[in-house]
Amino acid sequence: MAAAEGSKIDPMHQFLIEPVAGSHWVVGGYDLSFTNSALWMVVTLASLAAFMIGGMKRELVPGRWQAAVEGFTGFVSAMLVSNVGPAGKRFIPYVFSLFMFILFANILGLLPFGVVPGVHPFTVTSHLTVTGVLAIISFAIVLIVGFGKHGFHFFSLFVPHGTPVVMIPLIFVVELMSFLVRPFSLGLRLFVAMTAGHILLKVLAAFVINGINMGPGYVALVSLPSFALMVGITLLELLVAGIQAYVFALLTSVYLNDAVNLH
Amino acid sequence: MDVDAAKMIGAGLAAIGMGLASLGVGNVFAKFLEGALRNPGAADSQQGRLFIGFAGAELLGLLAFVTMIILVFVA
Numbered sequence: 623m624a625a626a627e628g629s630k631i632d633p634m635h636q637f638l639i640e641p642v643a644g645s646h647w648v649v650g651g652y653d654l655s656f657t658n659s660a661l662w663m664v665v666t667l668a669s670l671a672a673f674m675i676g677g678m679k680r681e682l683v684p685g686r687w688q689a690a691v692e693g694f695t696g697f698v699s700a701m702l703v704s705n706v707g708p709a710g711k712r713f714i715p716y717v718f719s720l721f722m723f724i725l726f727a728n729i730l731g732l733l734p735f736g737v738v739p740g741v742h743p744f745t746v747t748s749h750l751t752v753t754g755v756l757a758i759i760s761f762a763i764v765l766i767v768g769f770g771k772h773g774f775h776f777f778s779l780f781v782p783h784g785t786p787v788v789m790i791p792l793i794f795v796v797e798l799m800s801f802l803v804r805p806f807s808l809g810l811r812l813f814v815a816m817t818a819g820h821i822l823l824k825v826l827a828a829f830v831i832n833g834i835n836m837g838p839g840y841v842a843l844v845s846l847p848s849f850a851l852m853v854g855i856t857l858l859e860l861l862v863a864g865i866q867a868y869v870f871a872l873l874t875s876v877y878l879n880d881a882v883n884l885h
Numbered sequence: 886m887d888v889d890a891a892k893m894i895g896a897g898l899a900a901i902g903m904g905l906a907s908l909g910v911g912n913v914f915a916k917f918l919e920g921a922l923r924n925p926g927a928a929d930s931q932q933g934r935l936f937i938g939f940a941g942a943e944l945l946g947l948l949a950f951v952t953m954i955i956l957v958f959v960a
Binding site: 634701704705807810811815817818865868869872873 | 936
C-alpha cells in the first residue's frame with residue numbers, strides 16, 4: 623500500500639475486525655467469532671443500561687444522575703413532538719434507543735488507548751455494516767408506518783401539492799430518487815464522519831511518535847505542535863460524536879414525519 | 886502516467902472537495918447566526934432546520950472523503 627509506506631504506523635489498522643479470543647469459530651461455513659466489534663457493542667449496551675438503570679429511580683426531587691437521564695429523554699421527546707407532532711410520541715422508544723446507542727458507541731470509541739492497558743477501543747459506528755443496518759431499520763420503519771397508515775396513498779408523498787400536471791412524471795421520479803437515497807446518506811454520513819476523525823487522530827499520533835524517534839529537533843518542530851493539535855481535534859471529535867448522533871435521530875424523526883403526515 | 890501516481894493525484898484533488906464543503910458548512914452556520922441575531926425569538930425553534938442544513942452540506946464533503954479513500958485503498 624503506497625500510502626502506508628511513509629510511516630510505520632498504519633492509520634487503518636484500528637478498523638480491523640478480529641476475534642477477541644484469537645480463534646475463529648466457524649459454524650456451518652459462517653464465521654461466528656466473538657469479534658472486537660461485538661465486544662464493544664456489548665460494552666456500549668452495558669454502559670447504556672447502567673446509565674439508564676442508575677437514573678430511573680422516579681424520585682420526586684431528582685438527583686444529578688436522574689436529572690441527566692431525564693434531560694436525554696426530554697430532549698428526544700421534544701425533538702419528536704416538534705418534528706412529527708403529537709403522533710410522534712409512539713416513536714420515542716425507537717428514536718431514543720437509536721440516539722443513545724449511537725452516542726454511547728461514538729464516545730466509547732473515542733476512549734484513548736491507555737485507559738485499560740492493552741485493550742484498544744473499537745468504534746462500532748466506524749463500519750458501514752453497522753450504520754447501514756441502523757439506517758435500514760429506520761427506513762423500514764418509515765415504509766411500514768407510511769404504507770400501514772396511508773396504504774397506496776403514501777405515493778402522494780412523491781407529488782407535492784400544486785405540481786402542474788405536465789411536471790408530475792418528472793417530479794415523481796426526482797422525489798422517488800431523493801426518497802430512495804435516504805438510507806444510504808443516513809448510514810454513510812455516520813460511518814464516514816467517525817472513520818475520518820479516527821484516521822486523522824491516528825495520523826497525528828504517528829507524527830508525534832515518528833518525531834520523537836527522529837531526535838530532539840523534530841520533537842520541538844513536529845511532535846509538540848502535532849500533540850497540541852491532537853488535543854484540539856479530540857475535542858472536535860467529541861463534538862462530532864454528539865452532533866452525528868443528534869443528526870441521525872433528527873433525520874429519522876424528519877423522515878417519520880413524512881410517513882405519518884404526508885407533507 | 887503511472888497508474889499509482891495518477892491515483893494519488895486523484896485522491897489529492899478529491900481533498901479539494903472537502904475544503905469546499907467546509908465553506909458550505911461555515912455558510913450554513915453564518916447565515917443561521919445572521920438570521921438569529923435579527924430575530925432571536927424565532928431562533929430556538931429553527932435549530933432542527935439548522936442541523937438538517939448542516940447535515941446536507943457536510944454529507945457532500947464526506948462524499949469527497951469517500952472518493953479519496955476509495956482511490957487510495959480500494960481502486
